[in-house]
Amino acid sequence: MKILFIAPYIGATYGGTSKIVTELVRGIGHLGVSVDLVTTHANGSKNLDVLLNEWINDKNHRVQYFYSWYQDDFIISPSLINWLFKNVKNYDIVHSQTVFAPMISVAHSICKYFKIPYIVTPHGMLEPWALSYKAWKKRIYYNFFENLAIKNSSAIQATSILELKNINYLEFKNTVFIPNGIHRHEFETLPNPKIFYQQFPETTGKTLILFLGRIDPKKGLDLLAPAFAKVHDQFPHTHLVVAGPDNIGFIDKAQSYFLQAGCLNAVTFTGMVSGALKYAALAAANLYVAPSYSEGFSMSILEGMASGLPCIITHGCNFPEAAKAEAAHIVEINVNAIANALIECLSNPQQAKEMGDRACEFIFQNYTWDRAADKLIQVYKSVVNKKPLPEFLDILK
Structure with missing residues (x-):
C-alpha cells in the first residue's frame, strides 16, 4: 500500500498543522507503510531553504517540496499540481491536509479524475467559528468547491469529539475520530x-x-x-x-x-x-x-x-x-x-x-503519535479494500 500526503505547507510558521502532518507521516512510515509527502516551500515571510522538485529521504518516508506563490495562508503551486496530475495514479490513497485551500481543491479533483480515493483532514476549518470568520468568502468557496469535494472523500478525519459532531452536523458521512498526539x-x-x-x-x-x-x-x-x-x-x-x-x-x-x-x-x-x-x-x-x-x-x-x-x-x-x-x-x-x-x-x-x-x-x-498512526493505517486499509471504516470512540478505555 502506497500513501501520499499532500499539504499546502509544513513550515513551522504555520503552527500546529505543520507539526501534525510531519509527525503523522513519520509515524506511518515507522510502522512499515510506504508514505510520501508533497508540499511547498511556503513559510510565511521567508521561504523554506529546501531542495525543490526532488525527493528528500527522511528515515522511513520521503518529502518533496515545490515552489509556490502565496499571500498569508493562500498558497498555490502550479508545479505541485502538475506533479500530482502525472504521479497521483501511482498511489493507493491520498490524504489531504486542511480545507479552504485552492491547491487542495485541485488535488481532490485530480484524485477524482484518476479514481484515486482520498481522505480529508480539515484541522478545525469546519468548526462553527472558523466558518463564520470571513464568512461570505468561505460560503461562496464552500458552496462551489469544498462541499462536494468533501462529500466525495472516502473518509474525513476529525481530531476531537466535538469536531466530529460538528462535521456530522454538516451532513458529511464517513467520518473517523483520530486525535493528534505527542512523543512521550x-x-x-x-x-x-x-x-x-x-x-x-x-x-x-x-x-x-x-x-x-x-x-x-x-x-x-x-x-x-x-x-x-x-x-x-x-x-x-x-x-x-x-x-x-x-x-x-x-x-x-x-x-x-x-x-x-x-x-x-x-x-x-x-x-x-x-x-x-x-x-x-x-x-x-x-x-x-x-x-x-x-x-x-x-x-x-x-x-x-x-x-x-x-x-x-x-x-x-x-x-x-x-x-x-x-x-x-x-x-x-x-x-x-x-x-x-x-x-x-x-x-x-x-x-x-x-x-x-x-x-x-x-x-x-x-494521546501519542504511535496510536494515531496505527489508527490511520487501519482507515487506509479499509478504504483501499472497500471495507467499512473502523470506529475509534474508545480512546479513553
Missing part, C-alpha cells in the same frame, strides 16, 4: 528553564503564564489581554509569555490589546519558539492558557498538558475529555471565565499542581 519521551525530562530565562531575562523569577500558539484572531488574545490584566492586578509577580509565530501580520493588533488593558509591560512576545527553547519555555512556565475561539485539536494544549502544567482552556478548544478526566480547567469563551480560572490556580497552587500531574498522565496514556 520528549516530555518525560524537560530541559533546564534557564535556557529560556537567558533568552528572555525579564521572565526570570516571575510566575509565568504561557500562551503557546500562532498570533491569530481565532486564538483569543483579545480576551486574554483584559483577563491577564485582572490577574496581574491581584498577582503582580505574574508575567505572561506569548510564544508563537505571526504569519498574517497580526502582532501589532495583538499587542494593542495588552496596551489598552494596561498590562503590556508584564507581557513578553517571544516570536516562534522551537526545539530546546520551546521545551525550556514549557519547563519555565507555571500555568498554560489557551483562550481560543476555535480549534480543531490543538497541539500546544497537548504539549502543555504533557509538560504537567495546570491548563486553562476554553470550550472552543474542543477538549471536553480533559474536563471529564479532571486534567484541565475548561471555561467559557469570555474574559471573566479565563481570569477566574487563572486566579483560582494561582490561589491554590497545590490543587493546580495535582491537576497538572493528572494532565501529564492522561496525555501519556491516550
Whole structure:
C-alpha cells in the first residue's frame, strides 16, 4: 500500500498543522507503510531553504517540496499540481491536509479524475467559528468547491469529539475520530528553564503564564489581554509569555490589546519558539492558557498538558475529555471565565499542581503519535479494500 500526503505547507510558521502532518507521516512510515509527502516551500515571510522538485529521504518516508506563490495562508503551486496530475495514479490513497485551500481543491479533483480515493483532514476549518470568520468568502468557496469535494472523500478525519459532531452536523458521512498526539519521551525530562530565562531575562523569577500558539484572531488574545490584566492586578509577580509565530501580520493588533488593558509591560512576545527553547519555555512556565475561539485539536494544549502544567482552556478548544478526566480547567469563551480560572490556580497552587500531574498522565496514556498512526493505517486499509471504516470512540478505555 502506497500513501501520499499532500499539504499546502509544513513550515513551522504555520503552527500546529505543520507539526501534525510531519509527525503523522513519520509515524506511518515507522510502522512499515510506504508514505510520501508533497508540499511547498511556503513559510510565511521567508521561504523554506529546501531542495525543490526532488525527493528528500527522511528515515522511513520521503518529502518533496515545490515552489509556490502565496499571500498569508493562500498558497498555490502550479508545479505541485502538475506533479500530482502525472504521479497521483501511482498511489493507493491520498490524504489531504486542511480545507479552504485552492491547491487542495485541485488535488481532490485530480484524485477524482484518476479514481484515486482520498481522505480529508480539515484541522478545525469546519468548526462553527472558523466558518463564520470571513464568512461570505468561505460560503461562496464552500458552496462551489469544498462541499462536494468533501462529500466525495472516502473518509474525513476529525481530531476531537466535538469536531466530529460538528462535521456530522454538516451532513458529511464517513467520518473517523483520530486525535493528534505527542512523543512521550520528549516530555518525560524537560530541559533546564534557564535556557529560556537567558533568552528572555525579564521572565526570570516571575510566575509565568504561557500562551503557546500562532498570533491569530481565532486564538483569543483579545480576551486574554483584559483577563491577564485582572490577574496581574491581584498577582503582580505574574508575567505572561506569548510564544508563537505571526504569519498574517497580526502582532501589532495583538499587542494593542495588552496596551489598552494596561498590562503590556508584564507581557513578553517571544516570536516562534522551537526545539530546546520551546521545551525550556514549557519547563519555565507555571500555568498554560489557551483562550481560543476555535480549534480543531490543538497541539500546544497537548504539549502543555504533557509538560504537567495546570491548563486553562476554553470550550472552543474542543477538549471536553480533559474536563471529564479532571486534567484541565475548561471555561467559557469570555474574559471573566479565563481570569477566574487563572486566579483560582494561582490561589491554590497545590490543587493546580495535582491537576497538572493528572494532565501529564492522561496525555501519556491516550494521546501519542504511535496510536494515531496505527489508527490511520487501519482507515487506509479499509478504504483501499472497500471495507467499512473502523470506529475509534474508545480512546479513553
